[in-house]
Amino acid sequence: MRVQPSADRLSKQEVGERQSPLRGFFGSFGGRYVAEVLRKPLDELEQAFLSIVPSKEFQAEYQEKLKSFVGRPTPLYYAENTTRRLGGGRLYIKLEGLAATGAHKINNALGQGLLARRMGKKRVIAETGAGQHGVAVAAVCAHLGIPCRVYMGEVDMMRQKPNVFWMERYGAEVVGVSSGSRTLKDAVNEALRDWASHPDDTFYILGSALGPAPYPDMVRTFQSIIGRETKEQLAALGLEPTALIACVGGGSNAIGFFSPYLYPEGWQAGQVEKSGQRAVGSSDTVNTQRHLSAFPSIGPRLIGVEAGGRGPGKGQHAARMSGEGKVGIVQGYKSRFLLDEDGQVLPTHSVSAGLDYPGIGPELAYLGDMGRIEFTTATDKEAIEAMDFFARTEGILFALESAHGGAAALRLLPSFSNEDVVVVNMSGRGDKDLFITARELDRERWKEFLQREVASLGDSL
C-alpha cells in the first residue's frame, strides 16, 4: 500500500499548543531566552508558523513537494537477515535516508523554506554540523530561488568536505566559523548573530528541534511526517511497534519519528507541569515529577541514542541525557547541556559531526526526565561497526549518526521476543561519510587511492 502524506492530519495540536500552558515550554524546558533584538523576528516567526503552516494552501504545497521533490514516502524495510541472525525482536528500518539529499533534514528544510517564501523573506541563513541540514537547505533554496548562506564550523568543514562541495554546487555560500570549538554549536551562534544583524529580511532555517521557541515546535511539526508515515506503514502490515529507536543530536529525527507516540492517550496539558514558572531558577532544584505511571498504557518504548564518542571522559562524548547533562540556558532555550560548574559549555566529541553538540532539544529533555523516553549511548566504534554490519547483512548503508541508532538496535534486539516489532530510524545515508569510514575501515588502500588522486591532479596541471 502506498502511504499518502495527508494534509488533514496536521491538526492545531501539532503546531505546538498542547504540552504546556505556557506556549513554547515543555514542562520547564524550552522557552525563548534571547537578546531583545531577536524577540521581534521570533514573534513574527511564531505568528507565521501558527497561522500559515496549518492552512490548506500551505499544506497542499508542502505535501505535493514532499512527494515530487523529496521523494516521500520513504520505505519501511523489514531487516529479515538481521532478525534471523540475532534472534529476539523483529527489526524494521525506516529508510529516511532515501529522502532527497540523503537525510531527514530535507523535511524540515522544505517546510521552513516554504514558510520563508510565504513570509516574503529575501534571504535564508542556516547552520550545519554534518552538512546534511546545510545540503538540504541549499537544495531547497535552489528549488525556491532564494539566496542562501550556510554557517559551518571549520572542524566540520574539514571532516565533511563532500557536503561543503555539494552545498556550493546548489549555489549556497558556505561560511566557515572559526570561533569556539568550530563545530555545530559555534555555527548556531554565528547564525544567531547574523539574524540579529538582519532581522527584517532574513529567515533563519534552524536544523534541529532546539533553539528558542517556536523552533522546537516547528521542527517537530515538519519532521512528524517520519512518525506518521511509519505508523501507517506498520498498520498496513497489521503491526504495532514495541519499540522505536533513533539517534539524537539536537533531536529532530528522533522527535519526528516518535511524534505519534510521545504523549499517552488522555494526556492533558499542564498535568505534570511544575507550578510557578517565575520561581527563582536553579539547575539543582529542578525536579520534574514522574506522573506517567498514572496512565494505563503509555505506548511503545521510545529509545534515543546519544553519541558515546570515545567513552565517558569530559569532552569525549555528547551524552547529555545518559551522561552528566545539567539543566541550563544556552542558545535561547532551557534544556540539558554539557556544562561545567560555572555554566561554561563543555567540549564534545563524536565521530559523527551531526551528533557532536552539547545540548538536546527541550521536548526530548522533558520527556526524558519524565521517563517517557529512554536514553542510551553508542560509541564511535559501535557506530562504525553497526554501519558495516548493516551494509553487509542488509545491503543498507547507514549514516554514522543513524548508525548510533543501528548499534543500539543490534544491542537490544535479542532482549525482545519474536512477536515484538522494533523499528529503527535510519535518518541518513552513509555516502557522505566516505572520508571518515574509509580511513577507519580500509586505511591503507584508501591512502594509496588518495595519493594517486593527488598525483593525477598534479599531472593534469
Add this chain to the structure above:
Amino acid sequence: MKKLMCHLVAGYPTMELSYQAAMGMVEGGASYLEVQFPFSDPTADGPRIQEACVQALEGGFTLQEGFQMVRNLSKTYPEVPIFLMSYASLVFRRGISWFLDQAKEAGVKGLIVPDLPFDQDEGYYEAAWERGLHPVSVIVPTMEANRLHQLQKLLESHGEEFVYVALRTGITGDPTNLSDENLTFLRSLKARGLKLLAGFGISTSAQVEALSPYVEAVVVGSYLVGIIRDAISTLKGSNLERGVSLKRAVNRAVSTLIQPD
C-alpha cells in the same frame, strides 16, 4: 557632563592585566564600569569581544576569580558603580540566588544579562530587586510599543530607572552611525524618566558628545577591547611594567573619548 560606562572582559588578557585595564578606565575618567564575565558561547557579541572571551577562558577564568576582581575594584573605587554583564548560562547554573548573592557581596550595583529578558527571566528580576541590585533590561529600537510599555510598567512598579539602550540591531562591535532617529528615540525614553546606558558601536569622542545630553552614561565596549588588544601586542618587561603600560594606554584612550586632545 560627559559620562562613560567603560566595558571590559574580566580575565582578558589575564586576570591581573584586566584589573590594570579597569584601573586605567577609572583613572581615565570612567563614571561606570561594565565588567563582562566571559561565556563560551557569547551569541550577542561580535568578533572582538568573542576573541577576548575565548582568551580569558583559555587562561582559566572562573566565576570565583571574576567576583574577586569585582570585589577588589569596588573596594578600591567605591565611587564608581560596577555593572556585571554576562549570559544566562553562568547566572543560572548554580542558581540565580547564589549568583546574585555573590554579585551583591562583591559590591556590584546592577547586572546586564541579555538572554534573560524581563518576561522570560527565571525570577531573576525579582530576586535582583530583593537584594537591592539593578537588573538592567536591554531596549532596542525595533522593540514593539506595547512590549516597551509592558517593560516600563514593570520597572516603574519597582522604582527601577536603569535601562541599557542598544543603538541599533545586530551584535557588538560593528560601527554605529548615529542618526536623528537614534536621538529622538533616546529623548523619548529619557522623557519617561529612565536612566539610559546607551551604546553599541561607539568609538569616537564626537559620538560621546552627541549622546551625552540624553543619557546617564555612554557605553564603550568593543572599542576599548580593541585598545587593550592592540596594547598587549606591544607590552614588554616585567609583569609590573606590562601592567603599568596597559593601564596607561587604556587611561589615554578613555580620557581622549571624554576630552579630545
